[in-house]
Amino acid sequence: MSAGHAHALYVHGDSRVHALPAHVKLVALLIVIVAVVATPRERVGVFAAHAVVIIAAAACAHLSPRFIGGRLLIGAPFLAFAVLLPFVGGGDRVVVGALSLSVGGLWGAWSVLVKGTLALAASVVVTATTPVPALLTGLGRLRVPVVITEIAGFMVRYLEVIAGEMHRAKVAMAARGYQPRWAWQGTALATSAGALFIRSHERGERVYDAMLSRGYQGRLPQLGATAATRADWARALALPLCAAAAAALAVIG
Amino acid sequence: MSAPALEVRGLEYAYPDGTQVLRGADFHIHPGERVALLGPNGAGKTTLVLHLNGILTPDGGDVTVAGLAVQPRTVKEIRRRVGIVFQDPDDQLFMTTVRQDVAFGPANYGVTGEELDRRVMGALTAVGMAGVVDRPPHHLSLGERRRVAVATVLAMNPEILVLDEPSSNMDPASRRELADVLAGLEITLLMITHDLPYALELCPRAMIMNHGRIVADGPTAALLGDRELMSANRLELPLGFDPSLARPERLPAP
Numbered sequence: 001m002s003a004g005h006a007h008a009l010y011v012h013g014d015s016r017v018h019a020l021p022a023h024v025k026l027v028a029l030l031i032v033i034v035a036v037v038a039t040p041r042e043r044v045g046v047f048a049a050h051a052v053v054i055i056a057a058a059a060c061a062h063l064s065p066r067f068i069g070g071r072l073l074i075g076a077p078f079l080a081f082a083v084l085l086p087f088v089g090g091g092d093r094v095v096v097g098a099l100s101l102s103v104g105g106l107w108g109a110w111s112v113l114v115k116g117t118l119a120l121a122a123s124v125v126v127t128a129t130t131p132v133p134a135l136l137t138g139l140g141r142l143r144v145p146v147v148i149t150e151i152a153g154f155m156v157r158y159l160e161v162i163a164g165e166m167h168r169a170k171v172a173m174a175a176r177g178y179q180p181r182w183a184w185q186g187t188a189l190a191t192s193a194g195a196l197f198i199r200s201h202e203r204g205e206r207v208y209d210a211m212l213s214r215g216y217q218g219r220l221p222q223l224g225a226t227a228a229t230r231a232d233w234a235r236a237l238a239l240p241l242c243a244a245a246a247a248a249l250a251v252i253g
Numbered sequence: 254m255s256a257p258a259l260e261v262r263g264l265e266y267a268y269p270d271g272t273q274v275l276r277g278a279d280f281h282i283h284p285g286e287r288v289a290l291l292g293p294n295g296a297g298k299t300t301l302v303l304h305l306n307g308i309l310t311p312d313g314g315d316v317t318v319a320g321l322a323v324q325p326r327t328v329k330e331i332r333r334r335v336g337i338v339f340q341d342p343d344d345q346l347f348m349t350t351v352r353q354d355v356a357f358g359p360a361n362y363g364v365t366g367e368e369l370d371r372r373v374m375g376a377l378t379a380v381g382m383a384g385v386v387d388r389p390p391h392h393l394s395l396g397e398r399r400r401v402a403v404a405t406v407l408a409m410n411p412e413i414l415v416l417d418e419p420s421s422n423m424d425p426a427s428r429r430e431l432a433d434v435l436a437g438l439e440i441t442l443l444m445i446t447h448d449l450p451y452a453l454e455l456c457p458r459a460m461i462m463n464h465g466r467i468v469a470d471g472p473t474a475a476l477l478g479d480r481e482l483m484s485a486n487r488l489e490l491p492l493g494f495d496p497s498l499a500r501p502e503r504l505p506a507p
Binding site for chain 2: 132133136153154156157158160161203206207209210211212213214215216217220221223
């Protein structure tokens with residue numbers, strides 16, 4: 001089915017990284033991202049150190065470089081924007097072959113490229129080792145407002161249901177010879193999207209009735225959060241704190 | 254005789270657009286009874302069910318569950334007593350894992366820790382679904398989701414189980430598995446269904462609803478065998494099905 005698979009990010013495994021509680025991994029991820037973003041763009045060696053930290057975490061999680069590389073492709077459209085910076089940037093210019101490039105623009109492009117890629121790679125390690133429901137309970141444990149984790153939870157739960165309905169509507173249209181090629185032929189598709197919106201709204205009402213029927217009174221019970229031991233925190237934060245220390249030295253020095 | 258597990262008297266309800274759906278529905282069900290609610294589409298069956306636990310408030314009449322009247326101040330306890338399994342399991346199973354979904358009801362009533370785990374596993378075991386406890390509901394088949402939906406309600410220890418078309422859209426094997434689960438539960442049961450052989454198999458008593466009223470109430474086999482009554486209420490037996498010839502060993506004791 002063409003519908004998105006809400007759990008496609010997760011890779012089954014029994015590594016130590018998989019076993020860590022989700023909220024611990026989220027804190028570790030946050031530290032790595034802040035360290036990467038805070039590192040001055042000229043300190044190329046420090047970025048290499050960050051990369052080593054992330055590669056080490058991926059190795060502990062039994063994730064291959066090829067897998068991480070494949071997942072990084074999702075960042076490509078954003079990085080494509082960075083390629084433009086050397087051409088449109090102002091200030092000093094440097095001539096490379098037939099091209100005149102902005103020095104500031106080149107640094108800007110490098111900064112977007114390296115920071116974006118490293119932060120994304122760290123996120124890939126966490127999302128590939130943590131199921132989505134565990135990530136949501138982890139966020140709840142970190143005191144992220146309940147309303148946000150609830151909305152995200154319902155989104156995860158119903159994304160496939162709604163994508164499945166959309167897919168069936170498209171199949172039903174195709175079965176009657178509908179094959180839009182141009183935007184102005186998309187009226188039927190747009191109408192079905194509207195119908196889907198109404199149906200989703202009605203489903204929302206039925207789900208709410210089902211929740212009320214089981215005693216819901218405006219607050220979801222907090223279920224399934226696992227407690228973290230000191231050893232969990234130490235194991236999870238060892239590598240991110242190395243990255244943070246490297247970033248701190250780079251900022252001070 | 255014991256006090257009714259469920260008593261409905263003169264229930265009347267019109268939707269906000271003015272459509273009158275319930276026009277004085279009257280019936281009662283005693284503890285341990287298994288009752289099928291039959292009737293054509295639009296008879297008001299699902300609307301009736303939404304009154305049993307106070308989701309809808311009637312324009313007239315009242316509902317009493319094991320001696321407790323459905324009122325705004327009793328509605329929380331009523332919803333624990335009346336376990337409704339909705340027709341579409343995707344409406345019923347809204348959490349991200351089966352465990353969280355089954356725990357949702359009891360957790361709303363303050364059950365926590367080991368007792369909550371015990372309730373979750375007990376309910377899932379009762380429907381033969383303990384093996385999927387950590388799976389996301391949308392990865393299960395329809396038959397599995399229906400059984401998990403029954404577990405979400407059983408975990409609340411209800412007085413009466415209300416099922417809205419439990420066998421719809423299921424393949425014959427899943428339909429059979431669900432029937433075995435339901436037959437094995439020692440609980441008062443009210444089952445809305447268009448599946449007349451299913452009603453005959455699981456419920457010794459049946460009621461027919463039409464135009465917002467209960468128009469017939471009696472032994473299921475007798476109701477299904479009454480051709481005039483059946484056709485007057487747009488009910489039809491499957492081709493070749495004769496309720497008087499159904500194998501007696503599969504029928505519930507009256």
